[in-house]
Amino acid sequence: MTPEEAPVPSRSRRLVGLSVGRAGIWLRSSSTGLLVLSLTVGAAAALFAVAFRWLIGAFTRLFSGHLDYAASPGAAHPSLPGLGRWFVLATPVVAGLLYGPLVQRFAREARGHGVPEVMYAVAHRGGRIAPQVAAVKALASALCIGGGGSVGREGPIVQIGSALGSTAGRLGRLSEPRLRVLVACGAAAGISATFNAPLAGVFFAMELILADFTSQAFGMVVLASVTSSVIGRAALGDVPFLELPAFTVTGPHEYLFFAALGLLAGLVGVTFTRVLYAVEDGCDALWRGPEWLRPAVGGLALGLVLLVLPQMYGVGYPVLGDAIDGRYAVAFLLILMVGKMVATSLTIGIGGSGGVFAPSLFIGAMLGAAFGETLHLIAPGVSGPVGAYGLIGMGAVFAGAARAPITAVVMLFELTGEYTVILPLMTAIVLATGLSHALTGDTIYTLKLRRRGVDLGVPSETVQGSRRHVRDVMSEVPSGLPRRTTLAEVAAALSEAQFGILPVVDDSGDYLGVVTARGVTDALADGRHDTAAASLAAEVPVTINESDPVTVASETLSRSGMSAMPVLSSSGDVVGWLSYHDLLAARP
Secondary structure, three states: OOHHHOOOOOHHHHHHHHHHHHHHHHHHHOHHHHHHHHHHHHHHHHHHHHHHHHHHHHHHHHHHOOOOHHHOOOOOEOOEHHHHHHHHHOHHHHHHHHHHHHHHHHOHHHOEOOHHHHHHHHHHOOOOOOOOHHHHHHHHHHHHHHOOOOOEOHHHHHHHHHHHHHHHHHHOOOOHHHHHHHHHHHHHHHHHHHHOOHHHHHHHHHHHHHOOOOHHHHHHHHHHHHHHHHHHHHHHOOOOOOOOOOOOOOOOOHHHHHHHHHHHHHHHHHHHHHHHHHHHHHHHHHOOOOHHHHHHHHHHHHHHHHHHOHHHOOOOHHHHHHHHOOOOOHHHHHHHHHHHHHHHHHHHHOOOEOEOHHHHHHHHHHHHHHHHHHHHHHOOOOOOOHHHHHHHHHHHHHHHHHOOHHHHHHHHHHHHOOHHHHHHHHHHHHHHHHHHHHHOOOOOOHHHHHOOOOOOOOOHHHHHHOOOEHHHHOEOOOOOEEOOOEHHHHHHHHHHOOOOEEEEEOOOOOEEEEEEHHHHHHHHOOOOOOOOEHHHOOEOOOOEEOOOEHHHHHHHHHHHOOOEEEEEOOOOOEEEEEEHHHHHHOOO
């Protein structure tokens, strides 16, 4: 078919194509378009959260025969009464055989607790997350938790929601800053629908995922969280995921107890982090087989832990509630606290998929309840209810492990609905966070990345740029102007120069400085210096050395106010020319 014979699109088809193109531009560039995408991501994350909760419940009933086996620890499986409680040896193994190959084949980033992977995607990949992560993470985590994995559902739902936000942004071909906002919207929406905590979802996303409180990003994240919460409440009911007792403070003296608990919780939070990665290192050192088989083989070790402490099965919210209600003795509370550290660390270490947020709340509840019970034994007349210390312990241990104090305060406030909890929480959480800072430079989330050589405190451009030097990216030096060149001639040369700046050389060709279009314009302004020498307008800028890292040179060029600068060797000779064009061309 010749070009003349090619069919001409009809007017209606051209109009449709034009409308679609305009809609795409509107979504990519306008605030209203970003708002629409944020609402869409919030709704999608809510639906995934509902499906995820249903999957966890279905797999828990399938593997254990109970709605939540932690509420009936030690009971037999109704379909396998002859095995008694020994069936828990097999459930992690069977679950591992299912989710191990699934993760290995389709989305390896779905392994682990999820939040570090999202933080890395936002900080170093422009918010890009593979679209299949949402489905794989939901299925793998539901299998892991339903099969007895002692992990939480917040990490998975954050990764699921973030993957949905990233996919929506990439389909709309959004710029990286807007794509990051959508990822945060997905994370906030997932937390909001799963825990019925819209405020906590917002601050979790802003404090841990974005680490950025710009007004536009905050507004979009809030809208996504609200949308998700409305849908989640319609599907799951308007009830908190934990039923907690009313919070009371018996007197000002209790703040000393809350402060002491905060310091202790900070230490426990850091200990939990170190135990988690120590167990993971141990599992890495021991395992020599294929990765897809690791969860199943390691599941046998997890099954032994569940046989001894069946309260560790799954997330463990019923056990947490009983501890807050004061139903356990101090010794057993401490056993449960240590047991959760071990069970969660083992679940993650063998390749399981689940979060560490809920385990940190569990550990904090055990610590706080044990602290309160001990105070009742020592000073029964001056200490408050055990539940009060359990609540404070929950927020403080999470703050000590994750160093997200705002999220911790808001989350516990949403759970209790009690304003009186704010001041005690702030006291304990600030002290826990401060002690955590003093003891370690990393959180339970960032340590996973640092062990891979990733520092979230350094932008990816800086990390990559610091490995390149100016000599690798500089261009050739333009022809220098002799110092006796008249300013009128210099002006003519600058009008043809690419960047409005040229070097000036002496009679022997040695570098004297540079002339710029702005400097020559100023010198010619009075009309009396047309025949003056170029040296009159020459200036010596801050120098760039050929051995400087690209990032340092970029900052120097920016501070100079010039569009290009000469590059000097160690001996002071001009060996190259660096411009913004060179820096942009050098970007990976």
